[in-house]
Amino acid sequence: MAGRAFVSRFSPNRTDPKILEAIFVQRHKLAEIWFGRLRDSALTEVKHHLLAIGPRGCGKSHLVALLVARLQNDPQVGERLRIAWLPEDETTPSFWKFLLRILRALNARYGNEFPPPPREELEGASDEHRSRALTEHLLKGLNGHTLLVVVENLDDVMRGLKSEGQKRWRAFLQEHSVAATLATSQQLTEDVSERDRPFFNFFQIEHLSPLTADEALLLLQKIATQSANTELLAFLQTPTGRARVRAIRHVAGGGHRVFIILSEFATQEQLDNLVAAFEELLDELTPYYQERLRWLPDQQREIVEFLCRQSRTVAVKEIAAELYLSEQTAGSQLKGLKEKGYVTGATVGRESRYELAEPLMRLCIEVKDPRREPIKLIVDFLRIWYDREQFTSLCEQFERDGELGRYIDAVLKGFDQKGWGPVDQALFHDLNGVEEGKDPQHLVRIVEEIVSTTTVAKLCMTGGFKLLSIQRRAEALGAFRRACELEPEESNEWMALSVALSLLNCRGESLRAINRAIQSQPTESVAWGIKGYMLASFDRYEEAVEAFDRATELEPKGQYWNNKAFALNSLERYREAIEACDRAIELKFEGAYPLYNRGRAKLGLGQVREALDDLRRAVELNGKLGNAREGLAEAHIVAGDWDAAERVLAEKFDLPLSNDNDARAWHLPNVIVAIFSGAADRRVWLHRVRRLAEVAAAEQARRPDGDTRPKPLTQVGYSLVQSLTQSAYARAHADALGAWVEMWQEAAKAHPDLSLSARLFGVGVRYLRTKDERVLLDLLQEERAILRELFKLDDEVHNQTIAE
Numbered sequence: 001m002a003g004r005a006f007v008s009r010f011s012p013n014r015t016d017p018k019i020l021e022a023i024f025v026q027r028h029k030l031a032e033i034w035f036g037r038l039r040d041s042a043l044t045e046v047k048h049h050l051l052a053i054g055p056r057g058c059g060k061s062h063l064v065a066l067l068v069a070r071l072q073n074d075p076q077v078g079e080r081l082r083i084a085w086l087p088e089d090e091t092t093p094s095f096w097k098f099l100l101r102i103l104r105a106l107n108a109r110y111g112n113e114f115p116p117p118p119r120e121e122l123e124g125a126s127d128e129h130r131s132r133a134l135t136e137h138l139l140k141g142l143n144g145h146t147l148l149v150v151v152e153n154l155d156d157v158m159r160g161l162k163s164e165g166q167k168r169w170r171a172f173l174q175e176h177s178v179a180a181t182l183a184t185s186q187q188l189t190e191d192v193s194e195r196d197r198p199f200f201n202f203f204q205i206e207h208l209s210p211l212t213a214d215e216a217l218l219l220l221q222k223i224a225t226q227s228a229n230t231e232l233l234a235f236l237q238t239p240t241g242r243a244r245v246r247a248i249r250h251v252a253g254g255g256h257r258v259f260i261i262l263s264e265f266a267t268q269e270q271l272d273n274l275v276a277a278f279e280e281l282l283d284e285l286t287p288y289y290q291e292r293l294r295w296l297p298d299q300q301r302e303i304v305e306f307l308c309r310q311s312r313t314v315a316v317k318e319i320a321a322e323l324y325l326s327e328q329t330a331g332s333q334l335k336g337l338k339e340k341g342y343v344t345g346a347t348v349g350r351e352s353r354y355e356l357a358e359p360l361m362r363l364c365i366e367v368k369d370p371r372r373e374p375i376k377l378i379v380d381f382l383r384i385w386y387d388r389e390q391f392t393s394l395c396e397q398f399e400r401d402g403e404l405g406r407y408i409d410a411v412l413k414g415f416d417q418k419g420w421g422p423v424d425q426a427l428f429h430d431l432n433g434v435e436e437g438k439d440p441q442h443l444v445r446i447v448e449e450i451v452s453t454t455t456v457a458k459l460c461m462t463g464g465f466k467l468l469s470i471q472r473r474a475e476a477l478g479a480f481r482r483a484c485e486l487e488p489e490e491s492n493e494w495m496a497l498s499v500a501l502s503l504l505n506c507r508g509e510s511l512r513a514i515n516r517a518i519q520s521q522p523t524e525s526v527a528w529g530i531k532g533y534m535l536a537s538f539d540r541y542e543e544a545v546e547a548f549d550r551a552t553e554l555e556p557k558g559q560y561w562n563n564k565a566f567a568l569n570s571l572e573r574y575r576e577a578i579e580a581c582d583r584a585i586e587l588k589f590e591g592a593y594p595l596y597n598r599g600r601a602k603l604g605l606g607q608v609r610e611a612l613d614d615l616r617r618a619v620e621l622n623g624k625l626g627n628a629r630e631g632l633a634e635a636h637i638v639a640g641d642w643d644a645a646e647r648v649l650a651e652k653f654d655l656p657l658s659n660d661n662d663a664r665a666w667h668l669p670n671v672i673v674a675i676f677s678g679a680a681d682r683r684v685w686l687h688r689v690r691r692l693a694e695v696a697a698a699e700q701a702r703r704p705d706g707d708t709r710p711k712p713l714t715q716v717g718y719s720l721v722q723s724l725t726q727s728a729y730a731r732a733h734a735d736a737l738g739a740w741v742e743m744w745q746e747a748a749k750a751h752p753d754l755s756l757s758a759r760l761f762g763v764g765v766r767y768l769r770t771k772d773e774r775v776l777l778d779l780l781q782e783e784r785a786i787l788r789e790l791f792k793l794d795d796e797v798h799n800q801t802i803a804e
Contacts, residue, residue: 012062013085017069020062023222026215027063030206035070037204041180042071042081042146049181051154053188054208055358056288057257060184064150067182071148082106082142085150092160095168096130102149103138114141131168139176147179154183158191163198166191170198186288187341210254213246213430219256220245223263232263243423243449247384250426251377253359262385275407278378289361299325299333304342308362311425313346313353346433374410380422382407388415424456431463440470447479457487461496473503491521495530502534510534525555533563541567558589565597569604572727577601592622600631600667603638611635624660626652630667637674646691653699653712663710668719673726676740685743692716693747693754717757720744724764724790737765760786767791
């Protein structure tokens with residue numbers, strides 16, 4: 001592409017420093033700290049020795065090149081510092097040869113400031129004399145400047161120097177406080193980690209982490225911006241683009257070099273060049289990984305070779321069984337491999353599972369395959385970066401012969417296979433890697449990518465349930481809709497969709513979804529149970545009881561009986577509710593819920609003492625169950641103990657939101673009606689209404705900014721309006737109802753959060769007394785809609801009334 005910014009795949013020092021800065025990712029804080037230390041080394045007597053450790057292709061050279069450029073561009077440092085950047089892969093068999101390499105690097109950069117040492121001083125001399133002569137020559141050339149030795153592949157240099165050379169270098173650094181070090185190594189070797197080695201505890205070591213999926217995406221975006229590759233930049237901003245980068249990171253690891261190659265060839269017309277570039281990379285990396293394998297003891301090497309053949313995390317038990325090891329031995333060897341950086345582990349429940357820390361290590365196995373199959377990494381890469389339609393169209397430009405033809409055939413064969421592809425596997429891996437409660441936006445992004453790319457309904461379902469667990473209901477809805485599109489005949493997918501819709505209060509659509517689930521699987525008790533629960537939450541209790549009856553016929557689960565009891569209580573069918581609770585307890589559905597429902601039913605039958613016993617026990621078993629505290633408060637009011645009721649209500653308002661304490665205060669309308677029915681003295685009404693509002697307001701005032709719980713006064717107001725459907729008001733005298741309305745209007749004057757609810761309640765009471773829908777016209781249209789839905793008034797009749 002014309003005008004593309006040059007980014008070297010293998011030698012970042014050949015890349016323009018401005019571009020290195022522009023595409024730098026992940027390590028900004030480290031670069032800032034290390035630059036400060038190297039700057040201090042140049043300007044003060046304190047000398048720092050820095051060592052970055054990481055596998056090939058992880059961006060070590062990029063970091064080094066960037067730091068060197070920053071040092072050179074600092075006016076103060078430039079005057080004080082002399083940099084000897086040693087060429088990679090040169091042999092260093094002794095200390096004097098190491099000094100000679102430093103002097104040659106200085107001569108190459110600074111010319112006559114560091115002339116070559118006189119040959120006559122070195123020829124035929126002993127190593128001791130050569131070391132002394134070169135040391136004097138170096139110190140003379142430095143002439144008070146600070147030397148920065150930049151050493152890549154320090155592990156190779158240390159091996160060449162051996163113990164004697166290392167001792168001499170360490171002695172030089174201690175005797176002459178003139179040098180700092182900026183070094184890299186592919187692994188932490190014994191030469192710097194063992195106590196008996198000269199350089200133990202000498203370097204300030206930083207282990208470089210691989211790129212995360214988001215960091216890899218950012219790197220590609222920065223390179224695309226520098227190269228003015230608008231097509232790639234736009235693609236990377238889509239969920240599909242993000243998912244493909246995530247999958248490449250999964251199969252190839254988080255090395256910078258892989259993504260630099262991708263940025264160079266990630267256009268549809270470059271298929272042959274892309275394959276060639278990756279083969280070149282693999283040729284360069286394979287000997288490195290093979291050498292790393294050879295360093296391992298036999299059992300550890302055997303474990304790594306086994307993991308190379310897996311494309312998933314593997315449990316210790318399975319590794320031990322496959323390799324005929326005891327679990328204790330396998331666990332011990334895996335611990336050693338983890339410390340050396342060969343594997344990573346995670347705990348799933350009580351099970352430890354492991355995978356390769358560097359997925360590219362699989363090359364060690366693949367290149368030794370005698371069948372000469374196309375390298376799986378490249379095949380997976382092509383399957384990830386192109387969808388089938390793109391790849392088929394692209395292949396029309398190339399002959400299907402030779403090496404490229406074999407790769408084309410392998411990719412097309414992969415597309416034909418059913419099940420989880422490499423993108424799906426990567427998304428599932430990262431989805432399960434998100435820690436519960438941490439970085440919810442990251443989880444949302446992963447599920448967006450799933451919805452945009454996958455054809456696996458199970459993956460959408462997993463993502464949807466993960467989002468529901470963190471209350472991201474709208475995003476979960478999209479995942480469940482996609483699952484239903486992929487598997488339209490599966491009951492589970494429609495059940496999940498119905499739950500998400502219900503949580504978003506999409507009543508009609510949620511019922512259609514659960515009916516679709518039942519249509520797909522009419523004998524699925526869970527679907528009938530969900531339908532009953534939904535109908536109850538929509539206050540359609542008669543239909544809810546019918547659905548729970550069908551669920552209990554199919555499977556007599558205690559939960560269905562308990563939920564049926566809740567619906568029966570709402571219909572004031574208290575004796576049936578008690579029978580349902582007893583049946584739930586018989587079926588081992590124990591705990592707070594059936595006790596709450598039974599206590600509520602006993603209260604409805606006037607069995608106050610028995611109700612108090614059940615409700616107290618429910619609160620003891622589950623202090624977070626808001627309904628039980630509301631029921632207990634009602635029982636105290638009926639028993640004439642207002643102070644106890646007030647304490648329980650204060651505790652209820654203080655509860656955090658949870659599955660046991662819904663934002664909707666289900667039982668609070670009963671508490672309000674109990675205040676009304678429990679006394680005829682209007683002074684008692686006034687006191688209790690005022691105290692209820694004050695308790696709610698006090699809790700509301702205590703809450704910090706950003707508290708996401710519903711306001712207690714809002715809950716009281718909502719419950720006041722909901723109480724209009726209670727039968728106690730239908731039996732009450734008009735004068736009593738009028739006085740009751742006045743009580744709430746007085747409370748609203750002191751607590752404006754109750755104003756709308758008090759107005760709705762007043763109009764609602766007038767409707768109950770007259771059954772004349774025209775009284776609703778005193779409200780705004782959106783306010784009328786609340787009462788029309790509450791009283792289940794027909795819209796057609798409503799429109800006719802307005803017309804008259």
